Ligand code: SF4
C-alpha cells in the first residue's frame with residue numbers, strides 16, 4: 166500500500182488542525198496534529214504502527230494499491246467524459262461589440278470590429294448552425310456584448326427577433342448586460358424563456374460610478390439598481406456580478422449590506438458572483454491594483470472575519486470547500502475545468518465561431534464561420550476539445566489535478582502559446598482558507 170498521489174493535505178488556516186482530501190476516492194477528513202503527523206510519515210513511505218488508523222486510511226483510499234488506483238482513475242475518467250457529453254452546452258452569441266459604457270478596465274476596447282449591424286439573416290444562420298450542429302445536445306443561449314441591451318429601436322427589434330427564434334427552437338436565454346437599460350427591456354424579455362440576467366455592479370454608488378460610467382461621463386448606479394429591483398419584481402432571475410480589484414474590494418461589505426437592505430439576498434431569484442479583474446488580453450494601466458487568485462481569496466477571507474454578513478451576499482467557493490459544506494460530500498473528480506469547445510462555444514454577429522467568451526472577438530482565434538458559409542478549423546477545434554488533465558503533460562503527476570482541472574485554456578495559451586498547457590490554480594491554499602471558513606466549528 167502506498168500514499169495516493171491524489172491526496173491533498175495541508176494545515177487549516179487559523180487552526181492547529183489539518184485536512185486531507187482525495188477527489189478520486191471521494192473522501193475528506195479533518196486531522197488532529199497527531200493524525201497529521203502519522204499521515205506525514207505515510208507520505209514519506211514509513212509504515213503506520215496504529216493498525217486501526219491505517220485501515221481507515223485504506224478504506225478511504227488515502228493508502229492505495231497503485232494498480233487498483235490506476236484502474237479507478239481510468240474508470241472515473243470515462244464516467245467524466247460520458248457525463249460531460251450529456252451536459253448542457255452554453256452557447257454565447259455576441260450581438261455587437263459596441264457599448265454605451267466606458268469602464269476603465271474593459272478589455273474589448275482594443276478590438277477592431279466591423280461596424281456592420283447584426284441582420285436577421287445572420288441570426289437565422291446562427292440558429293440554423295446551432296440547431297444542426299448541437300441537435301442532440303441540451304443547450305441554452307447567452308446573449309453577450311459589448312452591451313446587447315442598447316436602447317435603440319434597431320437593437321430592440323433584433324433582440325426581439327432573437328427571443329422569437331429562441332422560442333421557436335425551444336431554447337432558454339441568458340443575457341449578460343451592464344444593466345443600464347434593463348428596465349426598458351423587461352416587457353420584451355418577458356416574451357422569452359429567460360433563465361437569468363447577469364448584471365454588473367462594482368460597489369455602492371460612488372465606488373461603482375467611479376469605475377463604470379457612461380461614454381462621455383455620467384453615473385450608472387441608480388438606473389442599474391432600479392433595473393435589478395424591477396426585474397426581481399417581475400420574476401426574472403438576477404445574477405449580480407461584482408468585478409473586483411484592489412481599488413474596490415473594500416467596498417464588498419457595503420455592497421453586501423445594500424443588497425441585504427434592498428431585500429435582494431432574501432430573494433430566491435437573486436445570486437451573486439465575484440469576477441476577478443485580471444489581465445486576460447492586454448496590460449491594464451495599473452496592474453499593481455489587480456489581485457492574483459490567492460491574494461483575492463485571502464483578502465475576502467480576512468474581510469469575512471470582520472464583516473461576516475458578506476457570506477449572506479456571497480459565499481466563496483475556496484476550491485471544493487463550499488461544495489463540501491453545502492452538500493456533505495465532495496464533487497466528482499474534475500478532469501477538466503475549461504469548458505471551451507466542449508460545453509461552451511461563442512459566436513458573433515460577424516459570422517465567426519470561437520471557443521468561449523475569453524477568445525470571442527479575437528479574429529486570429531476564430532475557429533471558423535457560420536455565416537456567410539460554414540467553415541471549421543478542425544485541427545484547432547480538436548486541440549481545444551482534447552484539453553484536460555490527461556492531455557496536459559504538467560498536470561499528469563500533479564497531486565491537485567482532480568480539484569484544479571488544468572485551469573483556463575485561454576490564459577494558458579496567452580502565457581505559453583499552447584492550448585494544452587497548464588493554468589495552475591492554488592488549490593491547496595484555497596482549501597486551507599475554505600476548511601477554516603466552513604468547517605471551523607468541527
Ligand atoms: S478558455 Fe478560459 S474562459 Fe474560455 S472556457 Fe476555458 S476556462 Fe473558460
Ligand code: SF4
Nearest residue numbers: 560563566569587589
Ligand atoms: S494546471 Fe497546474 S495545478 Fe492545475 S492540475 Fe495542471 S499542473 Fe496541477
